[in-house]
Amino acid sequence: MFQQFLQIGKRMMAETDVHRVLTVAMDGTIELSGAERGMIILFDKDGETRFETARNLKKEEIDHPEFEVSRTIINKVKSEGTPVCLRNALEDPALRKSTSAARLKLLSVICLPLRYEEKIFGVVYLDNRTVRGIFAAETGAFMQEFADFISLAAHRALEQKCLRNHVHALEGELRGKYKFEAIIGHHPKMVAILKLVAQVADTDATVLIQGESGTGKELIAQALHYNSRRRNHPFVPINCAALPENLLESELFGHVRGAFTGAIKDHAGWFERAEGGTIFLDEVNDMPPPLQLKLLRVLQTGEFSRVGSTELRHCHVRVVAATSVSLAELVTQKKFREELLYRLKVIEITLPPLRARGEDILLLAQHFLHQFSTKHGKAGLRLSEEAEGALLSYDFPGNVRELENIIQRAVVTTEGETLAALELPMPPAPSVTSPQEKWSSFHVAKQHVVETFERHYLTDCLRLAKGNLTQAAKLADLHVTNLYHKLHQYGIDPAAFKP
Ligand SMILES: Nc1ncnc2c1ncn2[C@@H]1O[C@H](COP(=O)(O)OP(=O)(O)OP(=O)(O)O)[C@@H](O)[C@H]1O
Ligand SMILES: [Mg+2]
Numbered sequence: 054m055f056q057q058f059l060q061i062g063k064r065m066m067a068e069t070d071v072h073r074v075l076t077v078a079m080d081g082t083i084e085l086s087g088a089e090r091g092m093i094i095l096f097d098k099d100g101e102t103r104f105e106t107a108r109n110l111k112k113e114e115i116d117h118p119e120f121e122v123s124r125t126i127i128n129k130v131k132s133e134g135t136p137v138c139l140r141n142a143l144e145d146p147a148l149r150k151s152t153s154a155a156r157l158k159l160l161s162v163i164c165l166p167l168r169y170e171e172k173i174f175g176v177v178y179l180d181n182r183t184v185r186g187i188f189a190a191e192t193g194a195f196m197q198e199f200a201d202f203i204s205l206a207a208h209r210a211l212e213q214k215c216l217r218n219h220v221h222a223l224e225g226e227l228r229g230k231y232k233f234e235a236i237i238g239h240h241p242k243m244v245a246i247l248k249l250v251a252q253v254a255d256t257d258a259t260v261l262i263q264g265e266s267g268t269g270k271e272l273i274a275q276a277l278h279y280n281s282r283r284r285n286h287p288f289v290p291i292n293c294a295a296l297p298e299n300l301l302e303s304e305l306f307g308h309v310r311g312a313f314t315g316a317i318k319d320h321a322g323w324f325e326r327a328e329g330g331t332i333f334l335d336e337v338n339d340m341p342p343p344l345q346l347k348l349l350r351v352l353q354t355g356e357f358s359r360v361g362s363t364e365l366r367h368c369h370v371r372v373v374a375a376t377s378v379s380l381a382e383l384v385t386q387k388k389f390r391e392e393l394l395y396r397l398k399v400i401e402i403t404l405p406p407l408r409a410r411g412e413d414i415l416l417l418a419q420h421f422l423h424q425f426s427t428k429h430g431k432a433g434l435r436l437s438e439e440a441e442g443a444l445l446s447y448d449f450p451g452n453v454r455e456l457e458n459i460i461q462r463a464v465v466t467t468e469g470e471t472l473a474a475l476e477l478p479m480p481p482a483p484s485v486t487s488p489q490e491k492w493s494s495f496h497v498a499k500q501h502v503v504e505t506f507e508r509h510y511l512t513d514c515l516r517l518a519k520g521n522l523t524q525a526a527k528l529a530d531l532h533v534t535n536l537y538h539k540l541h542q543y544g545i546d547p548a549a550f551k552p
Contacts, residue, residue, distance in 0.1 A: 054085070057084065058085065058199065061077065061078075061080075061081035061084065061085065062081075062199075062202050064077050064081075065078055065081065065202065065203065065206045066202075066206050067532075067534050068206065068210065068534065069209075069210055069213055069534065070210060070214075070522060070523070070533065071095070071207065071210040071211055071214055072523065073523060074203075074206045074207050075093050075095070075104060075105075075106040075207065076106055076523075078106075078177070078203040078206065078207070079091055079092075079106045079107070079108050080108070081199070082177055082196065082200075082203075083108055083179070085196065085199060086163060086196055087181070087187055087192075088163065088181050088187075089180065089181040089182060089183060090107075090108060090109040090110045090179070090180055090181075090182075091107065091108045091109070091110070091178060091179045092105060092106070092107040092108075092115070092177075092178045093106050093107075093176070093177050093178070093203070094127070094175055094176055094178070095175040095207060095211070096173075096174055096175055100131070122160060123160075123162065123164075123178060126139075126164045126178070127164055127176055127178055130173075130176050131166070131173060131176055134166045134168065134173045135166070136163075136164065136165045136166060136193060136197045137163065137165075137193075138162075138188055138190060138192070138194075138196075139160070139161060139162045139163075139188070140161055140185070140186040140187075140188060140189070140190075141160070141161060141185055141186055160181075161180060161181045161182075161184070161185065161186060161188050162178070162179070162180045162188075163179040163188050163192070163193055163196055164176060164178050165177045165196060165200040166200070167200060167203055167204040167207060168201070169204055169205075169208045174204075174207075174208070175204075175207065177196070177200050177203065179196070233247050233250075233251075233276060235272065236269070236272055236273075237416050237420045238413045238416070238417075239546055239549075240405070240409075240410040240411055240412075240413045240544050241544070242405045243405070243410065243413065246273070246402055246404065247276075249400070249402060250273060250276050250277055251280065253277070253400050254276070254277050255280070255281045255282060256281075257371055258399045259371070259372050259373070259374070259396060259397055259398075259399045259400070260274075260373045260374070260399070260401075260402060261373075261374050261375075261376070261397045261398040261399075261400070261401050261402070262274060262373065262374070262376075262402045262403075263376055263377070263379075263380075263402070263403045263404070264375075264377065264403060264404030264405070264406070265377055265404075266377050266452060266454070267407075267451045267452035267453050267454030267455055268404040268405070268406060268407065268452045268453060269452075269453050270375040270377075270404060271290060271335065273402060273404065274288075274331070274373045275288060277331065277373055278330070278333075278371075278373070281331075281371075283329060283330050283331055286328065286331075287326065287331075288331050288333065289323045289326075289327045289330065289331070289332050290333040290335055291304065291305065291323065291332060291333065292335045293335065293336050293337055293340045294335075294336040294339035295336075298343070298344065299313065301340075301341070301344060302343075302344055302347070302360055303316075303320065303322060303360050304322060304323060305322050305323055305324055305344070305347075305348075306322040306324055306351075306357050306358070306359055306360060307319075307321045307322030307359040307360065308320050308360035308361050308362075309359050309360070309361040309362040310361075311361065312359070312360045312361025312362070313361070316360075319359070320359075322359065323370075324357055324368045324370055325366065325368060327368075327370050328368055328369060328370065329369060330370060331371045331373055332370050332371070332372050333373050333374075333375070334348075334372060334373070334374040334375070335374075336375065336377070337374040337375065337376050337380075337397065338377075338378050338380060338389065342388075342390070345389065346390065348393060349390060349392055349393045349396055351368065351372075352372060352393075352396045352397070353396065355367050355368055355369060374397050380394050380398075381394065407449040407452040407453055407455075407456060408447075408448040409544075411543050411544020411545050412544055412545045414444050414445055414449075415441055415444065415549065416549070417453060417456055417457075418436060418441070418444055418456060418460055421456065421457050421460040421461065422434060422435075422436060422460055422464065422472070425460060425464040425465075426464050429464055429465060431464060431467075433470065434464060434470060434471070435471050435472065436471070436472050437472060437473050437474065438513075440471075440472050440473055441512070442474070442509050442512070442513075443474040443477060443479065444456070445508050445509065445512060446505045446508060446509065459477055459478055459479055460477075463477050463478060507539065507543065508543050508545075510529070511525075511529075511536075511539060511540060511543065511545055512550075514528050514529050515545070515547055516550050518550070519550060519551060519552050520547045520548060520549070520550035520551035521547075522536065522537065525547070
């Protein structure tokens with residue numbers, strides 16, 4: 054019995070979903086007590102039923118007049134919090150008074166309160182109609198011990214659920230308030246980034262955005278600008294890699310007449326013209342060293358001078374910079390000034406590559422599909438399951454921009470109503486049987502295949518189960534906790550599969 058108690062207790066504590074906790078608790082109480090039927094009810098703070106689980110008790114039976122005795126007992130336990138253990142309901146004078154004796158016959162009942170910090174938030178009800186006196190007094194006491202375990206597990210699961218809802222609500226609020234609708238992403242790293250963007254947007258702090266090509270660096274820079282009070286001033290993106298040194302200097306800081314051949318009149322640079330706004334220095338890693346010094350100065354003091362002049366000017370411009378290579382690395386190679394790096398990365402945002410964002414791949418694919426199919430008069434176009442699978446297993450070296458291009462090209466060229474995997478202009482998935490191009494160790498290659506398989510399997514399974522975790526776990530014959538961990542590992546959100 055003690056072994057059983059521990060086993061069931063352990064299983065119950067391993068669950069994080071309220072329904073699963075109640076299911077394990079229900080089966081456990083029936084197993085431990087020898088009851089014929091049972092029910093666990095959790096109440097909300099107004100005393101209304103919030104969750105319930107029953108065994109061998111149908112809805113009709115619960116509503117039936119014969120169940121009246123049980124309802125009386127449940128209500129008593131709910132309001133008084135005292136456990137009830139009746140070997141024979143006929144023995145209870147109070148019940149005998151309130152109900153006809155016929156209905157009481159042969160009924161053995163255990164009813165226990167679920168309590169947390171003195172508050173009753175549920176009850177466990179067990180009965181047996183066939184064996185009179187089946188519940189000994191020790192069983193009642195023992196079951197109350199077990200009920201305290203249920204209370205702990207259920208309360209913890211309820212709190213987690215509450216926390217999850219709270220996070221979802223916060224996320225929604227964040228998007229609504231800061232107009233982040235344009236930025237798609239539910240991956241925890243993206244949510245954390247949006248939160249940081251919301252916190253720092255309206256400050257003057259310099260922000261350094263790092264991330265592979267196409268991960269959305271410019272999009273984040275725009276979000277920083279348009280969610281600040283600078284939004285009515287210019288947002289000026291400058292690509293530091295696209296211009297030769299002297300031109301870049303004159304673009305940024307301006308020049309005076311005669312400063313160089315062709316400088317026929319005075320010219321204000323962006324640090325002047327963008328006054329009050331934001332300058333986005335894209336590919337800042339490519340900024341030539343003499344300009345790095347000038348940039349450092351403007352960041353430190355707000356002062357600069359036009360090319361060909363010594364007159365100091367002052368500006369109030371926020372700088373957001375982006376790089377797709379490690380600036381720290383460039384510092385060690387003496388190609389980037391260390392002080393400038395520290396000035397730039399007052400706030401650091403590192404965008405994860407698309408392949409590490411799990412289900413966000415599908416969210417973004419749907420977003421672009423909607424956008425381009427509407428634009429090209431093909432509204433209603435859908436992705437086939439294979440196409441989704443192909444997208445999930447591709448590693449997107451060009452990140453979101455590449456996904457956007459893939460979807461756009463597929464939308465333009467397709468003639469059907471569903472996009473098939475073959476219509477996506479992507480290189481075929483790497484195969485382990487012909488690994489001529491990229492040879493990797495057995496261990497790495499195997500891991501890749503396993504991950505691809507797991508990802509496909511889990512998404513298929515969730516799709517079949519329409520996002521229901523318990524059902525998906527059943528289909529996969531996995532323990533729900535293991536399934537939950539796997540989904541978390543791959544960033545797959547079951548909610549995305551709910552109809
Ligand atoms: N989270 C996202 N949600 C919606 N669209 C996105 C997202 N991230 C990127 N995009 C889109 O992908 C494209 C590339 O984004 P962006 O230009 O911001 O990336 P980048 O990191 O600056 O790229 P590069 O390094 O090539 O300059 C843009 O069209 C952008 O709108
Ligand atoms: Mg860019």
